[in-house]
Amino acid sequence: MKVTTDIVRGEFVGTEAKIVKSPHAGYVGLYGEVIGETKNTFTITHGGKAKSIIKDQAVFSFRFSDGTIVEIDGKLLVGRPEDRLKKTVKRLW
Secondary structure (H helix, E strand, O other), X not given: OOOOHHHHXXXXXXXXXXXXXXXXXXXXXXXXXXEEEOOOEEEEEEOOEEEEEEHHHOEEEEEOOOXXXXXXXXXXXXXXXXXXXXXXXXXXX
């Protein structure tokens, strides 16, 4: 997978996610499969339980099906998945 700014427009349900940074100490280190997404949260399975993580309170590391790992600030992901398709993102690097 080629990593571009368009990655924030993609689908994250079904990918593996890990919380890398967060001001909420209980979030850091959580990992699992993304099973749901709303405007402001991701739902991740962790230890057999579903955990809701607030997007703008965390930095996520996603592993896609081809093995690509990408770290994304959750503030870029806030919004309904269908509305993110319309969003433009300035080049990050």
